[in-house]
Amino acid sequence: MSAAPAACDFGLIGLAVMGENLARNIESRGYSIAVNNRTTHVVDDFMKRFGEGHKFVGCHTLEDLVKAVAKPRKIMIMVKAGKPVDELIDHLLPLMEPGDVIIDGGNELYTNSIRRTKYVESKGLLFIATGVSGGEEGALKGPSMMPGGTPAAWPLVKPIFQAIAAKVGPNNDIPCCDWVGPDGAGQYVKMVHNGIEYGDMQMICEAYLLLKTTLGLTNAELYDVFSEWNMGELDSYLIEITRDIFSVKDPDTGKDMVDLIMDKAGAKGTGKWMSQLALDLGVPSTLVTEAVFARCLSALKDARVRASKVLTGPTEKYTGDKKNFIESVRQALYASKICSYAQGYVQLQAAAKENNWPLDFGGIALLWRGGCIIRARFLERIKEAFDADKNLENLLLAPYFQDAIKKSQPAWRHVIETAVKLGIPIPAFMNALAYYDGYRSERLPANLLQAQRDYFGAHTYERLDKPGTFHTEWIQLRKDPS
Ligand code: NBP
Numbered sequence: 001m002s003a004a005p006a007a008c009d010f011g012l013i014g015l016a017v018m019g020e021n022l023a024r025n026i027e028s029r030g031y032s033i034a035v036n037n038r039t040t041h042v043v044d045d046f047m048k049r050f051g052e053g054h055k056f057v058g059c060h061t062l063e064d065l066v067k068a069v070a071k072p073r074k075i076m077i078m079v080k081a082g083k084p085v086d087e088l089i090d091h092l093l094p095l096m097e098p099g100d101v102i103i104d105g106g107n108e109l110y111t112n113s114i115r116r117t118k119y120v121e122s123k124g125l126l127f128i129a130t131g132v133s134g135g136e137e138g139a140l141k142g143p144s145m146m147p148g149g150t151p152a153a154w155p156l157v158k159p160i161f162q163a164i165a166a167k168v169g170p171n172n173d174i175p176c177c178d179w180v181g182p183d184g185a186g187q188y189v190k191m192v193h194n195g196i197e198y199g200d201m202q203m204i205c206e207a208y209l210l211l212k213t214t215l216g217l218t219n220a221e222l223y224d225v226f227s228e229w230n231m232g233e234l235d236s237y238l239i240e241i242t243r244d245i246f247s248v249k250d251p252d253t254g255k256d257m258v259d260l261i262m263d264k265a266g267a268k269g270t271g272k273w274m275s276q277l278a279l280d281l282g283v284p285s286t287l288v289t290e291a292v293f294a295r296c297l298s299a300l301k302d303a304r305v306r307a308s309k310v311l312t313g314p315t316e317k318y319t320g321d322k323k324n325f326i327e328s329v330r331q332a333l334y335a336s337k338i339c340s341y342a343q344g345y346v347q348l349q350a351a352a353k354e355n356n357w358p359l360d361f362g363g364i365a366l367l368w369r370g371g372c373i374i375r376a377r378f379l380e381r382i383k384e385a386f387d388a389d390k391n392l393e394n395l396l397l398a399p400y401f402q403d404a405i406k407k408s409q410p411a412w413r414h415v416i417e418t419a420v421k422l423g424i425p426i427p428a429f430m431n432a433l434a435y436y437d438g439y440r441s442e443r444l445p446a447n448l449l450q451a452q453r454d455y456f457g458a459h460t461y462e463r464l465d466k467p468g469t470f471h472t473e474w475i476q477l478r479k480d481p482s
Contacts, residue, residue, distance in 0.1 A: 008034040008057055008068050010160060011075035013088060015042045018132065019078035021139035022105065022164070027055055029163040034059050034068035038079070062088075066095040073100040074157055081106040089116060098124030101153045105132045107270055110184030110191060114355075117149050117183040126153035129183075131190020133372035134166065142166035144372035145177035146193070146364075148186025148357075154179045166371025176370040181357040188351050189364055192344045195274030195288035197373045198267075199340035199428060200238050202291035206426040207333045208242070210415065213424050214318035215325060219246040219256045229330055233404075234337075236376030265295040274347070281350045284438075287340040290431045313423035325418075331408035332415040336432035338405060341382065342395040343435065362386030396439060405436065 009031040012023045019037070023046075026033050032055035037043050040060045047058040059065040069075060073096055077088050085104050092102055102120055104113065104127075113129030120127035131146035132139065145165050147154065158179075165177035180186040211217045211225065226243035230236070248257040271292045278285035297304075318325070345361060352359040365382035368374055385398035395401050405412075416433055419426045438444060453459040455474040463470055 007070055008032045008055075009070065009074075010034070011036070011059075011065050011069040011073065013037070013062070013065065013075065013077050014079035015046050016079070017136050018105070018139050020046060021136055022076070022078060022132070022143075023056070024050060025140050025142070025164045026160060029160070031055070031160055031163075032057070034065050036060070036062060036065040062091050063095060066092070071097065071100065072156060073097070074103065074160070075101070076103040076105050078105045081108045082112075085112075086116070089120065093120070093123050093125065096125060099126070101126045101128060101150075101156055103128040103130060103147075103149075103153075103157065105130050107131075107190065107194070107268070108187050109273055110187040113148065113184035113187045121150055126150040126156070128153050128157060129187045130161070131180075131186050131193065133190065133193055133368075133374075135373070138166065138371045142176070142371050144193075144367055144370060144375070146180050146186040146189045146367055147177070148180045148182060148184060148189070151179070151182060166375075168366075168370040174366070176367050176372070178363060178367060180364070180367075181352075181359055183355075185352075185355070185357040185359065188355075188357075189348065189359070189367075191270050191274050191277075192348050193368060193372060193374060194270035195285065195291075195347075196340060196344045197238075198271035198274075198291040198295075199287040199344075200236075200337065200374055202287075202294050202428045203333055203336050203340065203432075204238055204242055205294075206429050207329050210329050210419060210424060210426060211326065214418065214422065215322050219258060222246045225326055229333075232330075233334055233378065234330065234376075236378065237373060238376075262301065263298055264301045265298045267292060267295050271295075277351070278347050281347065281354065283343075283347050283350045284435065285343045285347050286431050286435050287336075287343055287428055290427050294427055314421060316422055318418065318422060320418075325415075328411035328415050331411035332429055335405050335408040335412040335436075336429050337378070338395065338401050339432035339435050340428075341378075342401070345382070345395055361392075362390070394439065396436065 010026055011034045012019055013036045015023065015035060015037040023033055023035050034057040035043060035046060036059045043058045043060060047056060050056060051058065057068045059068055065075065066073065075092065077085055079085060079088065085106060085108065089102060096102070102125060104116065108129060116129065117127045128147050128149035132143050134143035138144065142165055145161055147161060161177045162175040165175040168174050168176060180189050208222065211222060217225065223243055223246040226239055226246065230239045230243060245258050249255065250257045250260055253260070271288050275285060275289040275292055278289070348359060348361065348364070362383040365379045365386070369379050381400050382395060385392055385395055385400060388398070392398055396405065412433060416426070416430055450461040454461050454471055458471055460469045460471045
């Protein structure tokens with residue numbers, strides 16, 4: 001199939017949905033690209049569909065692929081994450097040469113990227129693990145890209161990566177791709193992006209449930225509400241596609257598509273990773289965790305159907321003003337979203353400290369402005385907040401966000417009170433408010449918790465009035481219960 005001259009600018013392995021689209025994107029920017037896939041007829045199909053008149057070289061073997069790429073070679077792996085990537089790296093290493101670059105573009109646990117960076121570097125080659133966001137369409141037209149790995153590899157791939165990435169800015173020329181940091185930093189940032197995406201999606205679904213349950217809005221009315229929201233501070237890709245979803249009819253039945261879809265959600269794992277890693281770091285990323293649990297609860301469809309027949313709740317109906325409530329839900333969504341991003345950034349800051357990554361937090365917000373699922377107007381405000389104070393402890397403390405929450409707080413609390421009264425489950429909204437109230441509390445009840453731990457396990461405690469570590473003989477000092 002190939003026997004091509006060693007002239008291609010780039011090589012790509014894995015022609016499933018992401019690889020195919022990325023390859024086409026790279027070629028469309030004027031680069032020649034050699035492509036390969038484990039199942040070789042996929043390469044043939046690809047060449048039949050896109051080969052003619054384009055600078056693709058189809059390769060049936062990894063040997064042919066490596067031969068087809070100019071040195072220093074830049075070869076990207078875009079296959080199912082995990083073991084297949086390790087196997088491919090092991091196949092490629094003896095075929096490639098010191099100075100060549102292996103790039104993994106899959107969704108990978110960052111510790112695997114750290115391990116692979118060390119391994120590939122130990123063989124004299126360079127490694128990049130890059131987050132790629134934007135799904136199928138982003139991969140083709142311009143994804144958001146978050147590369148990390150061997151720093152020396154960045155200048156070699158920068159022109160291609162920045163050419164294919166989404167562009168933003170007044171002249172549409174600022175690429176949503178820049179170097180994130182060493183080894184697994186890019187994958188960590190991509191994971192936090194995905195975790196924030198989980199939170200955003202769950203919160204939008206809660207807004208939908210509130211509007212549908214309390215006000216009985218039709219999908220046509222929901223379309224109008226989301227259209228309006230997308231013109232203001234919530235302006236984002238996820239609000240835009242949610243609006244669009246409300247307009248789609250099922251071609252078979254003519255009914256609204258959204259009403260025909262089973263209310264049972266799955267997950268591929270990046271949200272769970274972020275949540276698990278937050279626990280490891282001891283940072284409260286409660287929104288992503290709640291969003292993962294909300295999907296788990298949704299997946300218990302059969303159990304929920306059974307429980308719905310026996311468990312009771314309030315039967316009251318909402319009687320307030322419709323227009324005001326829609327605006328309150330919008331404000332509650334915005335305030336909750338601010339908390340979710342604040343948590344994501346706190347986790348990134350903790351991970352940067354633990355791994356010695358010199359992350360540019362404002363710059364990361366810019367990488368997400370275009371191409372990716374969480375792209376939003378709001379990200380500009382995050383960039384400004386970190387520009388004003390690069391050591392900002394929590395986004396909630398930035399003047400813009402302080403003010404935004406101050407303005408939306410009464411509405412946020414009203415929406416939650418209403419949901420509690422009517423028995424509507426909005427765990428992410430509630431969780432966000434609990435985080436906000438907890439974070440702004442000078443004193444929490446952990447004094448009592450420490451006393452309990454010391455009582456039953458002599459775990460000791462610190463005191464407010466003097467330094468040191470203390471233990472109390474609680475049983476000797478307690479009031480005699482008899
Ligand atoms: P998939 O994750 O569905 O993987 C399919 C590809 O992996 C095929 O090319 C397949 O080859 C290849 N492959 C497998 Br499976 N096992 C292999 C092995 N042992 N050796 C070599 N190749 C193997 O593809 P995708 O949805 O395009 O995603 C690619 C990566 O990008 C994943 O890590 C994914 O998490 C990430 N990602 C996906 C999206 C998205 O929206 N889909 C977005 C962002 C990132 P075959 O044809 O021979 O089976």
